[in-house]
Amino acid sequence: MSTTTERHGEEARPVLTARNVVRRFGGLMAVNDVSFDVRQGEILGLIGPNGAGKTTMFDLLAGSVAPSSGEIILNGVAVAGEGAYRRIGRGLGRTFQIPRPFPNLTLLDNVMLAAQGQAGERLLSNFLRPWKVAEQERVAHAKAMELLDLVHLTRLAHEPARVLSGGQRKLLELARVMMADPALILLDEPAAGVNATLLETIIDRIRDINQRGVTFLLIEHNIDMVTRLCHRVLVMASGQLLCEGTPEEVARDPRVIEAYLGGAA
Numbered sequence: 470m471s472t473t474t475e476r477h478g479e480e481a482r483p484v485l486t487a488r489n490v491v492r493r494f495g496g497l498m499a500v501n502d503v504s505f506d507v508r509q510g511e512i513l514g515l516i517g518p519n520g521a522g523k524t525t526m527f528d529l530l531a532g533s534v535a536p537s538s539g540e541i542i543l544n545g546v547a548v549a550g551e552g553a554y555r556r557i558g559r560g561l562g563r564t565f566q567i568p569r570p571f572p573n574l575t576l577l578d579n580v581m582l583a584a585q586g587q588a589g590e591r592l593l594s595n596f597l598r599p600w601k602v603a604e605q606e607r608v609a610h611a612k613a614m615e616l617l618d619l620v621h622l623t624r625l626a627h628e629p630a631r632v633l634s635g636g637q638r639k640l641l642e643l644a645r646v647m648m649a650d651p652a653l654i655l656l657d658e659p660a661a662g663v664n665a666t667l668l669e670t671i672i673d674r675i676r677d678i679n680q681r682g683v684t685f686l687l688i689e690h691n692i693d694m695v696t697r698l699c700h701r702v703l704v705m706a707s708g709q710l711l712c713e714g715t716p717e718e719v720a721r722d723p724r725v726i727e728a729y730l731g732g733a734a
């Protein structure tokens with residue numbers, strides 16, 4: 470633990486920065502002047518009571534919602550005006566609380582579909598350079614199998630995704646997002662609806678991927694998971710950033726206790 474903590478200490482380069490980010494929905498300040506850094510190599514948690522603004526913050530970071538004001542800086546580039554697809558190209562991956570794989574496609578096809586820049590998608594190059602398409606397909610296939618192995622789903626590679634449990638779908642989504650080689654992954658409630666055994670696998674897989682150099686920001690209500698997995702935690706309440714610190718620091722912060730007890734949860 471000490472080596473990883475040193476690796477992404479305060480001196481570590483931020484991979485993502487939110488600076489004075491505001492998002493209004495009519496008269497409601499869903500995100501109200503929030504600033505923080507996600508440091509290279511860390512697993513950062515984002516917690517807070519229901520309605521705190523966590524999902525809106527994720528939507529802002531991922532590019533599916535535009536900020537009313539403020540800056541979002543991804544690997545040194547201001548991206549607040551860019552859409553989600555451009556941000557994927559800049560190394561940002563995102564998973565959703567309820568993954569929706571293509572149910573009738575195999576796990577392997579689901580993962581391969583997530584590959585970026587397939588020449589086969591472009592009709593002209595498909596026609597003119599079929600050997601290049603075949604080569605890319607071969608590389609994508611090998612990579613998808615490797616990623617299914619990484620998330621312990623190899624034995625189901627040729628099954629349709631509809632056979633998966635909720636927890637296995639989360640693992641499949643992790644493999645899908647890894648296909649684009651992200652430097653940073655936003656994980657939306659990886660523990661939600663997952664049984665205890667599979668939760669251990671998910672925790673191990675996230676740690677493993679983090680050891681390979683991928684940075685994580687995760688929203689999670691399961692405080693046990695946050696405490697075990699996260700190096701640092703941000704706490705939001707009523708659209709604002711209440712505090713940040715190690716899991717132990719935020720757990721004993723009276724403002725956090727008050728937010729949860731007095732919150733809408």
Ligand SMILES: Nc1ncnc2c1ncn2[C@@H]1O[C@H](COP(=O)(O)OP(=O)(O)OP(=O)(O)O)[C@@H](O)[C@H]1O
Nearest residue numbers: 494497498499517518519520521522523524525526
């Ligand atoms: N598209 C929208 N239009 C209007 N209000 C919205 C919209 N999206 C979110 N809100 C409101 O913004 C506030 C923050 O919601 P958000 O979903 O970001 O909170 P959260 O912390 O993710 O909550 P939860 O833990 O319950 O998912 C809530 O009051 C919510 O009703």
